[in-house]
Amino acid sequence: MAIAATEPTSVRAFGPAAALSCRECGERYDLTPRFACEFCFGPLEVAYDFGAVTRADIESGPANIWRYRHLLPVPENVAELPNMNPGLTPLVKADRLAAELGLASLHIKDDSGNPTHSFKDRVVAIAVEAARNFGFTTLSCSSTGNLAGAVGAAAARAGFQSCVFIPAGLEEAKVVMAAVYGGRVVAIDGNYDDVNRFCSELIGDPAGEGWGFVNVNLRPYYGEGSKTLAYEIAEQLGWRLPEQIVIPIASGSQLTKIDKGFQELIKLGLVEDRPYKVFGAQATGCSPVAQAWDKGLDVIQPVKPDTIAKSLAIGNPADGPYVLDIARRTGGSVEHVGDDEVVEAISLLARTEGIFAETAGGVTTGVLRKLVREGRLDPGAETVVLNTGDGLKTLNAVSAGVTATVKPSLKAFAEAGLA
Ligand SMILES: Cc1ncc(COP(=O)(O)O)c(C=O)c1O
Ligand SMILES: [Zn+2]
Numbered sequence: 096m097a098i099a100a101t102e103p104t105s106v107r108a109f110g111p112a113a114a115l116s117c118r119e120c121g122e123r124y125d126l127t128p129r130f131a132c133e134f135c136f137g138p139l140e141v142a143y144d145f146g147a148v149t150r151a152d153i154e155s156g157p158a159n160i161w162r163y164r165h166l167l168p169v170p171e172n173v174a175e176l177p178n179m180n181p182g183l184t185p186l187v188k189a190d191r192l193a194a195e196l197g198l199a200s201l202h203i204k205d206d207s208g209n210p211t212h213s214f215k216d217r218v219v220a221i222a223v224e225a226a227r228n229f230g231f232t233t234l235s236c237s238s239t240g241n242l243a244g245a246v247g248a249a250a251a252r253a254g255f256q257s258c259v260f261i262p263a264g265l266e267e268a269k270v271v272m273a274a275v276y277g278g279r280v281v282a283i284d285g286n287y288d289d290v291n292r293f294c295s296e297l298i299g300d301p302a303g304e305g306w307g308f309v310n311v312n313l314r315p316y317y318g319e320g321s322k323t324l325a326y327e328i329a330e331q332l333g334w335r336l337p338e339q340i341v342i343p344i345a346s347g348s349q350l351t352k353i354d355k356g357f358q359e360l361i362k363l364g365l366v367e368d369r370p371y372k373v374f375g376a377q378a379t380g381c382s383p384v385a386q387a388w389d390k391g392l393d394v395i396q397p398v399k400p401d402t403i404a405k406s407l408a409i410g411n412p413a414d415g416p417y418v419l420d421i422a423r424r425t426g427g428s429v430e431h432v433g434d435d436e437v438v439e440a441i442s443l444l445a446r447t448e449g450i451f452a453e454t455a456g457g458v459t460t461g462v463l464r465k466l467v468r469e470g471r472l473d474p475g476a477e478t479v480v481l482n483t484g485d486g487l488k489t490l491n492a493v494s495a496g497v498t499a500t501v502k503p504s505l506k507a508f509a510e511a512g513l514a
Pocket of ligand 1: 213214215239240241242343344345346347348349350406407453455483484
C-alpha cells in the first residue's frame with residue numbers, strides 16, 4: 096500500500112522527511128515503522144523535501160548532531176527532548192600518522208568520544224525520535240556490541256524499556272556497557288546473523304508487540320544518523336568534501352549513509368561538487384563485501400565470521416551491494432586486512448596520534464596503510480579515516496603493559512636502566 100506521506104502530523108514529527116522510498120524500485124510509503132518494499136522487498140530509506148538550509152543556520156545550532164536537524168527525520172524542537180545528544184566529535188589533523196604513512200594530508204574522524212564511545216549513538220539518537228513518534232515502549236536491537244550499549248543508554252535517558260540481543264561471546268566491556276543501564280541483555284547462542292534473524296521473527300510475534308528494533312523495523316530512520324558523520328566532516332574541513340575517505344563496514348549502512356550525506360550537501364549547495372573516493376574496510380575474517388569486490392561480483396556471498404573485529408562481524412551485510420555500487424561510482428574500493436594487521440594498526444594510531452581505537456578503528460587504519468603501501472590511494476589527496484569506537488571496549492586485542500616495576504627510589508629507577 097503506497098501512500099503519499101504528507102499529513103501534517105508526520106511532517107511535524109519528522110521534520111523535512113517526506114516519505115520512505117524503496118532503494119530498488121522507488122516506490123514511496125508513509126512514514127511508518129516499515130523497512131522493506133511491499134513490491135520488490137528492497138530496503139526503504141527516508142526521502143526528504145528539504146527547505147533552504149544555510150551554513151549559517153547549521154553553525155548557529157547546538158554543538159551536537161541536532162545542528163543538522165533540518166537534514167534529518169526529527170522535529171524542530173528535537174534538542175529539547177531527552178536524548179543522548181551525540182556528535183560533533185573531533186576531526187583530528189593526523190600529521191604524525193600522515194608522515195609515517197607518507198600522506199600529504201590526513202584527518203581522523205574520532206567518534207570514540209560519543210556518549211557510549213562509538214558512532215552508534217548517532218544512529219540510535221534518530222531511532223529514538225522515531226520510536227517516540229510511533230509510540231513504542233521498548234527499545235531493542237540486534238547488535239555486535241556497540242549498538243547494544245547505545246540503545247541501553249538512550250532508552251534509559253528517554254524513558255523506554257530496553258531489551259537488546261547480542262551474539263554470545265562478545266567482549267566483556269561491551270556486555271557490561273549494554274547491561275549497566277538497567278535494560279535486558281539477551282545473548283543468543285549463535286553469530287550476529289542468527290541474532291538478526293531471531294529479531295526479525297520477534298517483530299512479527301506478539302512477544303515483540305510495541306517494540307522498536309532500532310536497526311530492523313526502525314532501520315530507515317536509524318540509518319540517517321550516519322549522515323551526520325558526512326555533514327560534520329565537511330563542516331570541520333571548512334565546508335569541503337574530503338578527496339578520499341576510509342569507512343569500516345559491518346552491515347554497510349554507515350558507508351552508504353555517509354555517501355548520501357555528501358550527496359545531499361552537494362545538492363543543497365552547502366559544499367562544492369567535487370569528486371571523492373569511498374574506500375570500505377573489513378577484517379579478512381569477515382570480509383564478504385571485500386571478497387565480492389575482489390571477484391567483481393554485484394551480490395554478496397555470506398560468510399561465517401572469524402575475526403577479533405567483532406563489532407564488524409556481520410557475515411551477511413544488508414547494505415553490501417550498495418557499498419559495492421558506491422565504491423565503483425566514486426573510484427574507491429573495498430579492502431580487508433588480517434587480525435595481525437588490525438592489532439598493529441591500533442598500536443600505530445595510538446603511538447602516532449594518541450588515539451586508542453577499538454578493533455574497528457584498527458581495521459580502517461590497517462586498510463589505509465595497505466592502500467598506501469600498494470599505491471592504490473593517492474598520497475597527495477586530502478584523506479579522512481574513521482575511528483568509530485573506543486579501544487577500552489576491546490582491551491584484549493592489544494597487549495600493552497608497564498615498562499618496568501621498580502622500588503620507589505631513584506637508585507632503583509636508575510638501576511632498571513630507566514634514568
Ligand atoms: C565500532 C563500529 N564501527 C563500524 C560499524 C559498522 O557499522 P555498519 O553496520 O553501519 O556498517 C559498527 C557496527 O556495529 C561498529 O560497531
Ligand atoms: Zn521496491
